[in-house]
Amino acid sequence: MRNQTDKKTLGKRAFLFSGILFTANLMLMAMNQQQFPIEHHKVTVRLKLVDVIVVSKRGKFVPGLTASDFEVYEDGWPRPIQSLELITLKSREELLKIIPDMKISEEIKLRKRLWIIFDCLNTEAVLMRRAMARLSDVLSRLAAEGYEMTILKFDYDEGLKVLTDFTNDVSKIKKALEKIESSSPATFLKRSESGEWKRSPETLDETLPETTSEELERLQWRNLLQKTLSCLLASIQMIKESPGRKQVLLLSSGLPEQESNPYFNRIGLRNLRFFDPFRIIKSDEYTSILKEVINYANANKISFYCFNPGEAAVVQSNFAFSHLTRETGGLQLTEKYKPENLVEIIKRESDQYYEIAYKPATKEEDGKFHRVEVKVKREGLTVRSRAGYTEYPEEEKRKRELAASFFSPEFYKDIDFNLKLTAWPEKKNSYLLWGKIRVSLLPLKETNLAQGKINFLLGLKEIAGERVHLGEELLDLSQDLKAGTSYFDYYFVTTKIKIKPGRYEAVAILRTDNNKTGAKKIWLELPDLSQKKDPTLINFLVGRLLQKATKGKPFTFDSYGLLNLSSAIFLPCSSEEVIYDRSLAILLQVYEPVKQEEKPDFFLDGQNGQFNLPASLLEKSIDRRTGCKSLVYVCSLAKIPPGEYQLSVRGLAPSGSRSAIYLKINR
DSSP states (O other): OHHHHHHHHHHHHHHHHHHHHHHHHHHHHHHHHHHSOOOOOOOOOOOEEEEEEEEOTTSOBOOOOOGGGEEEEETTEEEOEEEEEEEEOBOHHHHHHHOTTOOHHHHHHTBOEEEEEEETTTSOHHHHHHHHHHHHHHHHHHHHTTOEEEEEEEETTTEEEEEEEEEOOHHHHHHHHHHHHTSOOOOOOGGGGTTGGGTSOOOOSSOOOSOOHHHHHHHHHHHHHHHHHHHHHHHHHHHTTSOSOEEEEEEOSOSSOOTTOTTOOSSOOTTTOOOOTTOOSOSSSHHHHHHHHHHHHHHTTEEEEEEOSSOHHHHHHOHHHHHHHHHTTOOEEOTTSOHHHHHHHHHHHHSEEEEEEEOOSOSSOOSOEEEEEEEESSTTOEEEEOSEEEOOOHHHHHHHHHHHHHHOGGGOBSSOEEEEEEEEEEETTEEEEEEEEEEEHHHHHTTTOSSSEEEEEEEEEESSSSOEEEEEEEEEOHHHHHHTOSEEEEEEEOTTOOBOSEEEEEEEEEEETTOOEEEEEEEEEEOOGGGOOSOEEEEEEEEEEEEOSSOOOTTEEOTTSOEEOSSEEEEEOOTTOEEOSSEEEEEEEEEOSSOOOOOOEEEEEETTEEEEEOEEEEEEEEETTTTEEEEEEEEEOTTOOSEEEEEEEESOOOEESOSEEEEEEOO
């Protein structure tokens, strides 16, 4: 009994001792944690995603492949594959039945969606009409398969236009197609070989200075190419926010290219001289333009499938089409396919795809292009994927968003504003640009402008040369928005750049923080005064006077971009600005090689008749450096009835700048 009792006591003591040791160990661990805290390391693995289509010899999509069946090469070197996923797209109704609580971003990635773009810039109306019945059949069949489609259009006057948002409603799709059929202009310049364009040239959207036939043809081709590039960039910007692989069906007769045209071919664009202030097009070669579009599309996982409604032989010869589709992992489709065949091809390309995640060679984004090649180990299979990727820094993304508005400013009308630019002689062979923009604030209040600030960019391109000037300013509209004023006026002078005589294209861009954009273009003709022997009217402006308390040097600009007179400030009216004042200030600037007295007469011609405006001279100054005489007259409008008029000046011998100005007078 004693031995058993001793064993029990010993057991209790042993248990008590082990408990003390365990407690002591816990205390030591706690002390160690206090003295030496546990380190946690966050490891980030950088992966790139590449979408892949794999088809058999019969043209069928091949499911059931694993990561071991693929090889990925970046810039010629093999890269390790981390994962492989087979993405299967379904209709919205099917997805909601399977996963009712799916996040909207995940749902859209797995949804059957197509972007359909009708290129009415480069497709003749007769070809579009001929193909419309077939296209309507194809899109109706796709809608029946659960595909949602948004119908877009490249329009010559309006740029990228949305005709219908995502829908699989056949009636809405057909209604959108009717709009396309009735408004497809034949703007493709195939007439340039015959010379017919010289008798009936394409309408340019701007009022040009005097141009030769050769210059006009060159500008027409440049205009068409810039409009096309602007629409492509704008469509990519619109589509890029959607997750996953994006399929675009582009219906077009082909992007602008014509090897026989002396201004435009695949070899060079030296005679076209793009308005590219950000220099996103790296060289004069035609492929450089295509590469920029392709790289931007690939960076946003957009694949182009091009359908040409013309003859199959023409499709194959279009270099741009083949380049665009091949490099973005898409296909060229021709008229030879029956509607049911086209539907099967689009379904094969859109229903399923593989998404490969691999580890890139670079540890961080470098902004460079990296060529990617995907291979499949199984024999008899064909792989289609993107040619590579570019990881654009935020500033480069912003440049591409703005570049489209510089290429075709007439497309961007989100922000309503007027622009006035005046070339002010500084010397006989150099100018300053004096400008004014007037922004309509009422529409901006509805856009929920976050900080009340807006970016203003001004680009100036010399037509005869390659030089481009670009300036940027952040405008603060917050006080004017709070005060409820109708307009915001901003004046500026380009004091940091000296502008030489010549012909210029100026583009002004306004852009809000929520990506609303407005743009205006103005053509300027700046004469070389050192070569002028005859009197020349340099500037003819209208405006109003603002009295100031102190006198100053006349015809000088202050830091706010205002033109000072001796005892007043001259505020120019921007184009299409309504005049409410009862008096009008008129500024004349005349180059005179030989001094002479001016006795100008001012007339208003309009719907209410012709009126002579008695004028009194307020200010006069002669600049010896430029040989220019600046004069400001004041006219009364008290007896002039409201209406639209042309203001003209007579009694001046000089030639040069226009001698008539459009005015709208109100009370």
